[in-house]
Amino acid sequence: MNNPHKNARTTPHIRALIVDRALRKQQPVRDNASTFGISTHTVYKWLARYREAGEAGLESASSRPHASPRQMPKQWIELIQKMRLTLKWTAKQIAQALGLAYSTVTAVLRRLKLNRASHLEPVQPVQRYEHPAPGDMLHMDIKKLPRFDRPGHRVTNNRRQNTRGAGYECVHICIDDHSRWAFARVLPDEQQGTTTRFLENALAAYRGIGVEVKRLMTDNGPAYRSRRFNAVLQREGIKHVYTRPYTPRTNGKAERFIQTMIREWAYAVPYVNDISRTRALTDWINHYNKQRPHGSIGNLPPMSRIPKEAVIKSAA
Structure with missing residues (x-):
């Protein structure tokens, strides 16, 4: 050692x-x-x-004692593990059945990472998918960001310099499932009127690069379920797909894009205030779409997956 x-x-x-x-x-x-x-x-x-x-x-010797007389035998640990996994018994039930202290069984289950009921369920495999063409599916979501009048602790590493509370603003995002081409705007809220206008602007942006949207996936938020929002989708002939409740990974591409956006744009630079942060979003989105390599599409930028003939046709 x-x-x-x-x-x-x-x-x-x-x-x-x-x-x-x-x-x-x-x-x-x-x-x-x-x-x-x-x-x-x-x-x-x-x-x-x-x-x-x-x-x-x-050389330094291990500080572990040569013998641990109070350590539980391996057979007992394996028995506790088997009872927890097969019978789904609680620590209290196992302790009573084996005549052991409740604290001892709890400590064993914690070491085995079996102390929570959720740990007993098998991990669901990640089901990765990709639609075959741009516009086949768009993912839409909203991320709230705090307003501020000076850089916060996430960029200054100084929690003593608190900014005054200034409320929140909402970053509305939309990302194409196939190409990962993204559109985003910082807006004052997530009300149905604001969200519907963002949808119309997003669809116009995708038409601008020759992409006709066929489906849209959102969560079950009130604005997304509103008549006003869905009236636009119906008018454009777009099928609305909702994520399963309490399952954010269903809209995983939107979630991952938000994580990237927050890391590389929102908290990447010590902005003077939220206004300067908002102004920087357009440049970052252009960089993301046209230059930034994307690992899921062979380290190519999203724009490389938009057919050139579609772009030329839309510009004509």
Whole structure:
């Protein structure tokens, strides 16, 4: 074990110097201890270990005891694990059945990461999919961001300089499932009127690059379920698909885009205020769509997946 304890006064290198000064240079033990700021007892300890095991004795030994008489036998741990997984019993039920202390069973389950009921369910595999063409499916979502009048702690690392409470603004986003081409706007709220206008602007932006939208996926938020919002979709012949309740991963592409946007735009620069942050969004979106490599599409920018003939046709 070569890593010394974090509070250790000596390292294997220092211990070798202590031994060298004591044995080869015949330095008095008291002077040797004073040189390295340690006790005479420590000097004698490392000399004894060197005489017993040579240079190997100067390495740091494990602090774990040689024996753990109170440690639970492996068979008992395996039995607790089996009862928890197969019978779905609680720690209290297992403790009563085996005649063990409740705290002991709880500690074992915590070490096994079986202390929560959710840990008993098998992890659902991530189902990745991609629609075959631009416009086959758009994902839409909203992210709230706090307004501010000076840089906050996430960019200054100083929590003592709190900004005055200024409320929130909403970043409405839309991303194409196939190409990952994105559209986003910072708007004052998430009311149905605001959200519907964003939808109309987003559809116009996609038409501007030659993409006709066929489906739109959103969560079950009130604005997305409103008659006004759905009237636009019906008029445009777009099928509205809702995510399953309490399952944000269903709209995973929107969620991942928001994470990237927050990391690379919202908190990447110490903006003077939220107004300067909003102004920077357009440039970042253009960079994301036209230049930034996207790992899920072969490290190419989203615009590379928009057919050139569609772009030319829309510009004509």
